[in-house]
Amino acid sequence: MKDAVSWENDVTTNTVKIAARDVQVHYGDTHAIKDVNVDIEDKTVTAFIGPSGCGKSTFLRCINRMNDTIDVCRVTGDIRIDGEDIYDRKVDPVQLRAKVGMVFQKPNPFPKSIYDNVAYGPRIHGLARNKADLDDIVERALKRGAIWDEVKDRLQAPGTGLSGGQQQRLCIARAVATEPEVLLMDEPCSALDPIATAQVEELIDELRQNYSVVIVTHSMQQAARVSQRTAFFHLGNLVEFGDTDKIFTAPEDPRTESYITGRIG
């Protein structure tokens, strides 16, 4: 696969936030991820695209060690965030997940009030000194999730009562409330209608100011709209990684070209 990895020549404008080397993932007997090497930059939106079952979500879940919760899943290789190996024995996966926030495919607000949903992470990690402090954190997170204006008058209403798009933005607000450095998004718009999708995409663009965002998406248009860098996965391999513009206009690998033009997928 080495010949396919053309990104080594690209000029990196931002510092590297996440560096993955020779990552392999096995689900029982299935070899789900093969030899993935990738550098994800800070304050950049990186999109993972590829056909269903190509391993892009699996790889995403390696970055915050969510795969640890699956018994049969085995990860080898080296993933470093800011130079620190996250699979090192010294690293507490629970602590890591506070630093690497995640937004899921389906909006999954807890059956609690909007306020408690956002305050969940800060409470667990003891980020607030007092009630007023917590109120501030919640307000800031909801504002950053671009949903403050819609919910500020009903913070005690159940989070499950919001519309799908609002729920997803609430989940994003919930994720940013713990002050993560990286935000992982696993097809965050696949359960949303076009208007909600547009709102979330706009939000992702704003989040780029503060975070390193990694988004898995099925929609190539979405990848083109929101990301600066794009990685194309196919059958567990990282086929091509580079500037989004380049991937979509002049892909180097024939498989990338086939996927983008709709011949595989």
Add this chain to the structure above:
Amino acid sequence: MICATRSQIGGYVGSLLNAGSVGFVVIAVLVLTAAGFVLVRGRAVASVSGDARRLHSLPNYYGYFAGMMVAVPALLLTALWMLIQPMVIQNTVIDLIPADMVAEGSSVNLVMSDVRRVADGLDVAVAQGAMTADAAAALEADQTDVRALLADVGVALGSDVAAPVLEAAQKYRVMTARGTGTMAFVVLALAILGLIAAMWMSTGNFRARNMVERGVLVLLMLAASLAILTTVGIVLSMLFESMNFFRMHPWTDFFFGGKWAPNFRGDSDLSILPLLWGTMYISVIALLVAVPIGLFSAIYLSEYASSSVRSFAKPLLEILAGIPTIVYGLFALLTVGPFLVNVFGRGDNGLLGVEWMSGATAVLTAGLVMGIMLIPFVSSLSDDIINAVPQSLRDGSFGLGATHSETVRQVVLPAALPGIVGAILLAASRAIGETMIVVLGAGAIARFSANPLEAMTTITTRIVSQLTGDTNFASPETLVAFALGLTLFVLTLGLNVLALYIVRKYREQYE
């Protein structure tokens, strides 16, 4: 000689018919059904000259249809006949018994059971060849010792047979034989009629498949309505007996009195309140044991256990649910009770050196064992409910850096709470209705006391004790059992409805 032999054989066959004729009729109907299947299927195929594709339905459907036509009306009639015949015969026979005998012997049912017993005894005697059918019909109570005669063939009677009873028994035999014979004839005729009708209808265009479909629908509806009707029947019978009770005993004493002191000479204090107190006290202790342990084991099994542990531990836990409650009762009586006495009683010889508990039967004994019984119930229901909480909620919580127990405590349990409350209410209604454990473990003294080391009694134990032994179903001391039962029924029904309502409301949240 020949004549006697013939009548002997006749009697033998007759009694065989009598005893086994219902079985004979059913077998005959089943044979006819099988024959109908083959015949009608064959006729349907023949009607399209062997080309099954031209039939409306597959050939077997014509066979099923024939089976339906033969078996269903015939068997229904058999069942109905067997239900009604004894009633008709009893109403006729009862006229032969003088009214004073009934008054003396306390109830019509008791006399009738004597009659049936003598009649059965005569059947046995005839069947074994101890006497001829004619001789059995001609017996006279004042000439023969019927009791000794029946004892010879192995039928023991409680007392000498009075003349009217013997006469009634003979009449009973004759009518039963005649009725059963008529039934056999009518039922077989109906079955053959059904067969003929099925033959006549089953030609190429007949929609046998649709008819079978309709038959299946009726069968299913019948089964469903039978379950509901039985419940209604049970409630009504309890209601009528309870009304009899309240006619004899003031309802104010039953619901608001403070004493339970049944006295079979009459003038009893029959209040439910001390019993209700005992029931509630024991149930609360049982739930205090069962809910934490059951819930924790459910959390372990559904959240922490690996699938191999789970596949091994869950069936094991559910074995507990399969243990008969009488065995739990023995456990209470022989193991838990004496152990508790050892701890809390026996003065200086006991473990604590105190003299708080005198007997093995106590509220605590019954409560603990009942709690153990309820553990698998609570755990299995809670396990299902916890598993129904979507994985996405757990992922969301883990994704925010929560630990496993934080996730369980703050996300999974709150989401599952309504369902768990429902499970606890169901467990409570089982605790309230539980009988054998409290019969053996709780004692028999009705009182208001807060001391869990004392013996107390419950509604269910009192129902058992009021109805066991020689009972007379005309006294309030016996009939109170039905009022107690009805109250218990209303109580548990209320809890079940509440629990189901809560569980259902919870389900809608995720679907």
